[in-house]
Amino acid sequence: MNKDSTVIDLEKVVIKFAGDSGDGMQLTGSQFTETSALLGNDLATFPDFPAEIRAPLGTVAGVSGFQVHIGNTEINTPGDVADVLVAMNPAALKANKNWIKKGGTIIINSDSFAKKDLDKAGYENNPLEDGSFSGFNIVEAPIANLTQETLKDSGLDGKSIRRAKNMFALGMVYWMFNRPMERTKKFLQNKFESKPLVVESNIKVLHAGYNFANTIEALPSSYTVTKADIEKGTYRNIMGNQATAWGFIAAAEKANKQLFLGSYPITPASDILHELAKHKNLGIKTFQAEDEIAAICSALGASFAGDLAITTTSGPGLALKGEALGLAMITELPLVVIDVQRGGPSTGLPTKTEQSDLFQAMYGRNGESPVIVLAASTPSNCFDWAFEASRLALEHNTPVVLLSDGYLGNGAGPWKIRSVKDMPDITPFVAKEGEEWQSYARDTKKLARKHALPGTKGLEHRVGGLEKEDITGNISYEPENHEKMCFLRAKKVERVADFISKQKIYGDESGDLLVIGWGGTYGSLYTSVKELREEGKKVSLAHFNYINPLPKNTAEIFKNFKNIVVCELNNGQFVDLLKSKHDTFQFKQFNHIQGLPFKTTDLKEHFNTLIS
Amino acid sequence: MSELEIKKLSNKDFVSDQEIKWCPGCGDYAILRAMQKALPQLETNKEDYVFIAGIGCSSRFPYYMNTYGFHTIHGRAPAIATGVKLANPKLKVWQITGDGDALAIGGNHFIHALRRNIDINIILFNNEIYGLTKGQFSPTSATGIKTKSNPHGTTDNPFIPAKLALGAGSTFIARVPDTNPKAMQKIFLDAEAHKGTSLIEVLQNCVIFNDKTHGNITGKDVKHDMQLWLEDGKAMIFGREMDKGIILNGLKLEIVTIGKNGITEDDILVHNAQEENITLHMMLATMHSPNFPVAMGVIRKVKTMTFDEGLISQLEHNIKTTKFKSSNDLFNSGDTWEV
Numbered sequence: 042m043n044k045d046s047t048v049i050d051l052e053k054v055v056i057k058f059a060g061d062s063g064d065g066m067q068l069t070g071s072q073f074t075e076t077s078a079l080l081g082n083d084l085a086t087f088p089d090f091p092a093e094i095r096a097p098l099g100t101v102a103g104v105s106g107f108q109v110h111i112g113n114t115e116i117n118t119p120g121d122v123a124d125v126l127v128a129m130n131p132a133a134l135k136a137n138k139n140w141i142k143k144g145g146t147i148i149i150n151s152d153s154f155a156k157k158d159l160d161k162a163g164y165e166n167n168p169l170e171d172g173s174f175s176g177f178n179i180v181e182a183p184i185a186n187l188t189q190e191t192l193k194d195s196g197l198d199g200k201s202i203r204r205a206k207n208m209f210a211l212g213m214v215y216w217m218f219n220r221p222m223e224r225t226k227k228f229l230q231n232k233f234e235s236k237p238l239v240v241e242s243n244i245k246v247l248h249a250g251y252n253f254a255n256t257i258e259a260l261p262s263s264y265t266v267t268k269a270d271i272e273k274g275t276y277r278n279i280m281g282n283q284a285t286a287w288g289f290i291a292a293a294e295k296a297n298k299q300l301f302l303g304s305y306p307i308t309p310a311s312d313i314l315h316e317l318a319k320h321k322n323l324g325i326k327t328f329q330a331e332d333e334i335a336a337i338c339s340a341l342g343a344s345f346a347g348d349l350a351i352t353t354t355s356g357p358g359l360a361l362k363g364e365a366l367g368l369a370m371i372t373e374l375p376l377v378v379i380d381v382q383r384g385g386p387s388t389g390l391p392t393k394t395e396q397s398d399l400f401q402a403m404y405g406r407n408g409e410s411p412v413i414v415l416a417a418s419t420p421s422n423c424f425d426w427a428f429e430a431s432r433l434a435l436e437h438n439t440p441v442v443l444l445s446d447g448y449l450g451n452g453a454g455p456w457k458i459r460s461v462k463d464m465p466d467i468t469p470f471v472a473k474e475g476e477e478w479q480s481y482a483r484d485t486k487k488l489a490r491k492h493a494l495p496g497t498k499g500l501e502h503r504v505g506g507l508e509k510e511d512i513t514g515n516i517s518y519e520p521e522n523h524e525k526m527c528f529l530r531a532k533k534v535e536r537v538a539d540f541i542s543k544q545k546i547y548g549d550e551s552g553d554l555l556v557i558g559w560g561g562t563y564g565s566l567y568t569s570v571k572e573l574r575e576e577g578k579k580v581s582l583a584h585f586n587y588i589n590p591l592p593k594n595t596a597e598i599f600k601n602f603k604n605i606v607v608c609e610l611n612n613g614q615f616v617d618l619l620k621s622k623h624d625t626f627q628f629k630q631f632n633h634i635q636g637l638p639f640k641t642t643d644l645k646e647h648f649n650t651l652i653s
Numbered sequence: 654m655s656e657l658e659i660k661k662l663s664n665k666d667f668v669s670d671q672e673i674k675w676c677p678g679c680g681d682y683a684i685l686r687a688m689q690k691a692l693p694q695l696e697t698n699k700e701d702y703v704f705i706a707g708i709g710c711s712s713r714f715p716y717y718m719n720t721y722g723f724h725t726i727h728g729r730a731p732a733i734a735t736g737v738k739l740a741n742p743k744l745k746v747w748q749i750t751g752d753g754d755a756l757a758i759g760g761n762h763f764i765h766a767l768r769r770n771i772d773i774n775i776i777l778f779n780n781e782i783y784g785l786t787k788g789q790f791s792p793t794s795a796t797g798i799k800t801k802s803n804p805h806g807t808t809d810n811p812f813i814p815a816k817l818a819l820g821a822g823s824t825f826i827a828r829v830p831d832t833n834p835k836a837m838q839k840i841f842l843d844a845e846a847h848k849g850t851s852l853i854e855v856l857q858n859c860v861i862f863n864d865k866t867h868g869n870i871t872g873k874d875v876k877h878d879m880q881l882w883l884e885d886g887k888a889m890i891f892g893r894e895m896d897k898g899i900i901l902n903g904l905k906l907e908i909v910t911i912g913k914n915g916i917t918e919d920d921i922l923v924h925n926a927q928e929e930n931i932t933l934h935m936m937l938a939t940m941h942s943p944n945f946p947v948a949m950g951v952i953r954k955v956k957t958m959t960f961d962e963g964l965i966s967q968l969e970h971n972i973k974t975t976k977f978k979s980s981n982d983l984f985n986s987g988d989t990w991e992v
Contacts, residue, residue, distance in 0.1 A: 075988065078988075078990070079988055079990050080990075081990055081992060224988065268992070269992075271992055272992070273992050274991075274992060275985070275989050275990070275991055275992075276989060276990050276991075276992055277984075277985075277987065277988060277989045277990075278988070287980070287983070287984060290980045290983065291980050294979060294980050299740070301736065301739065301740055303732075303736060320977075320983065321967055321968050321971035321972070322971040322972055322974070322975030322977050323972075323975075323977060323979075323980065323983065324968060324972060326739055326740075326964065326968070328735070328736070328739060330732060330735075330765075331732075331761055331762065331765040332761060334729060334732065334762075335729070335731075335732035335735075335761070335762050335765070336732075338725070338726075338729045338732035338733045338735075338736065338762075339732045339733065339735045339736035339739070340736055341725075341733055341736060342705070342723070342732065342733035342734060342735060342736025342737040342738075342739075342740065343736035343737065343739060343740035344736070344740075345703075345723055345733070345736070345737060345740075346703070346736070346737040346738075346740035346741040346744060347740055347741060348740040350736070350740070364726050365726060365729065368725060368726050372723075458984050458985060458989065459984065460981065461979065461980050461981050461984070462981065494741075495700065495701070495703045495721035495737070495741065495744050496700055496701055496721075496741060496743065496744060497700060498698065498700045499700070500700070501699060501700055501719055501720050501721050502721065502722070503669070503671075503715050503716050503718075503721075503722035503723070503724065504722070504723055504724070505715070505716075505722075505723060505724025505725065506724060506725065506726055507724065515671065516671075516716065
């Protein structure tokens with residue numbers, strides 16, 4: 042029976058692909074995302090995978106998931122719960138049982154529900170038969186067998202056939218949401234360019250899945266999500282780490298500098314290194330160092346010699362970089378350190394998201410060692426904050442820590458492509474040959490010292506980690522000079538507040554509750570505040586990207602609200618910072634430390650208790 | 654700056670205005686002066702030199718050179734030097750380090766710099782002791798030495814820096830005592846001419862905490878018999894009377910006397926610093942007193958691609974063959990859509 046005629050328009054929908062880490066769920070999810078992006082949907086994604094590359098097959102520990110939220114309206118979160126779950130095995134079903142909407146559709150690979158599969162997932166009884174999922178629309182599809190059947194005469198080996206089953210699932214979901222398959226076919230052709238048999242087989246399976254979904258009567262109807270109504274322009278889908286990398290590429294171009302990345306691989310930051318390493322054609326230098334320390338030190342050397350120098354890492358790596366970051370601070374050289382935060386402490390939860398490195402970024406060095414701290418807040422605005430971090434570092438000659446996180450770095454969304462030509466120039470604060478110059482003389486407004494690049498005739502000088510005399514830059518152990526220099530370096534960072542935009546507020550400028558957030562929680566905080574406002578509640582949101590220094594109008598904003606609640610994925614770090622800077626206000630706090638983004642339902646429920 | 658504009662520099666041009674704070678009689682002075690005398694012999698502008706150091710007595714060196722300098726943090730100078738060289742390959746980068754800085758806290762960066770063969774020069778001041786922290790044993794201290802941090806004598810085995818460097822893939826290794834500034838100057842020039850990481854170990858005396866530690870090699874009365882000066886293409890002959898030589902007997906080196914037991918100059922090993930195989934260089938690097946003289950001069954000098962050359966040629970190739978001329982081209986590449 043052909044059901045093409047029944048296509049239902051949806052405003053938005055959340056789909057989750059889940060299976061073993063070897064089942065190709067990340068690829069399946071990103072294919073669905075790319076295809077939806079090209080149809081003009083707004084979207085947000087949330088890849089959620091284990092730290093182990095291949096945990097034991099079929100176990101809950103090994104489940105890898107990819108959640109995508111698409112809509113014809115503004116989408117700011119990957120969604121609290123899925124409307125449609127694709128579960129390739131019982132473990133994937135078990136891991137997601139609390140993350141699927143009541144009454145939602147679950148597509149099951151029924152070939153993987155034998156006793157041994159259930160045992161591995163820790164199910165005593167088959168959950169499809171014992172009523173655990175009554176009230177859900179269960180679609181049982183023999184995905185493995187049908188894939189096998191489709192390719193039995195293809196000449197492909199057994200392992201490759203088994204690996205193609207994710208395309209069957211993708212085909213089914215493509216039919217269900219009325220998506221074209223061309224983008225994925227093109228992707229397969231490029232990816233397996235040298236293996237035409239693999240391309241042909243995967244495309245065959247994709248079609249088989251599509252046709253199967255069309256034919257069976259289990260799926261109620263096919264849905265579609267039309268183009269989102271967003272700002273006009275040319276768009277592309279972008280991942281957070283990619284956007285970060287591209288922000289630096291744009292910054293180097295606007296600063297007329299070469300970009301140098303010193304890096305050591307670490308989850309979830311490595312994709313920034315991978316992305317920049319691809320672009321030697323734009324003159325970008327990437328250096329995979331022997332460790333985290335060498336990574337930041339090579340960047341600092343490159344900065345001293347005149348490049349726009351950056352280093353990428355995650356929490357444990359930032360701990361190792363602390364001493365060199367202090368050296369960058371005292372030598373007053375431009376440097377951007379990107380920390381794509383993950384669950385801590387120590388090795389913690391490498392593939393999960395968290396906001397618990399804020400203290401480390403602020404204070405994680407010996408001595409009085411202030412640095413600029415910024416935080417990106419959506420996958421696509423990682424681009425803007427990488428650019429801004431570069432601008433502040435180069436124009437103020439100081440290190441900047443840019444905080445991203447696992448959710449932002451791995452998440453994706455549509456990005457309105459920037460025209461680099463129209464972006465502001467960055468003017469590095471550098472001394473020229475023949476100029477009257479002393480190494481520690483300062484600009485009166487910024488309090489920054491000018492750096493002289495090696496190779497500049499007549500400006501030979503020495504910098505280093507020993508305390509320097511004001512103006513001359515000679516080594517100095519003078520008590521008064523040391524205190525003066527500590528104050529100057531602190532003031533220099535505070536003065537950055539004169540050169541940044543004011544804090545914005547979403548909603549009214551006064552009301553019952555001001556929600557405060559920073560960094561990667563923007564999407565869920567914005568969505569919950571928006572929904573409460575639509576219910577008529579007097580709630581506003583101030584979401585911070587400038588962490589140190591804070592924007593100058595911060596206190597102005599706070600004083601017009603009856604209640605203030607600071608929401609963070611940590612045990613209360615930003616709230617402590619705010620308390621120390623603005624101790625006249627009463628801050629409440631709302632914290633989760635589960636390695637997951639906030640759910641908007643949890644936020645709304647909590648905010649309602651604060652205003653009732 | 655064009656070559657025509659290069660004015661002849663003198664050693665005074667390389668003397669900074671900073672007061673030198675090493676202890677009187679320290680071996681470091683000889684190294685500093687040798688450097689200040691060597692550099693004017695090269696046709697490089699002063700502003701194109703960068704001296705980079707870690708932490709320790711040796712690492713104050715950049716403050717005393719009137720060039721660009723960066724006094725960094727303990728052990729990390731190779732990584733910072735690497736960044737400087739990659740950012741601006743025209744610069745002549747010298748790294749100053751000590752036995753603690755290079756071989757203890759900075760051991761990892763040291764071996765990786767040698768492995769990559771980036772075009773920098775490393776001078777390792779080896780006084781076999783920690784000076785700046787006042788006299789603890791170092792990774793090159795002789796086993797059994799008694800210091801404040803091990804009053805009962807060390808049970809550590811020391812590193813031989815040249816042996817470690819050979820293992821790490823070093824392409825240029827030289828050794829020189831601080832008592833021979835003339836030879837030092839020449840080695841500095843050789844190192845600068847070598848493309849790749851050049852390691853120069855200076856046997857340096859710490860008058861305060863480890864005085865005369867190299868005395869059994871550098872002492873006036875013993876130096877002729879205890880130092881073998883290697884020269885590429887020349888026979889390995891040494892001794893006050895220049896009558897002793899090194900031969901290879903089976904898999905071991907042996908000292909022979911020319912004119913005795915029918916030995917002539919033709920039987921003596923001829924040094925080949927450019928030999929890729931490290932076996933003989935390893936034997937030479939590890940010769941030690943009292944049974945053998947210590948090898949001095951350039952032990953190894955082999956040509957192979959440097960890390961910086963490799964990176965630059967990849968950059969040039971990619972820039973030349975790409976269709977991306979600016980970031981705009983990249984941002985608009987691949988799948989996009991209009992709203």
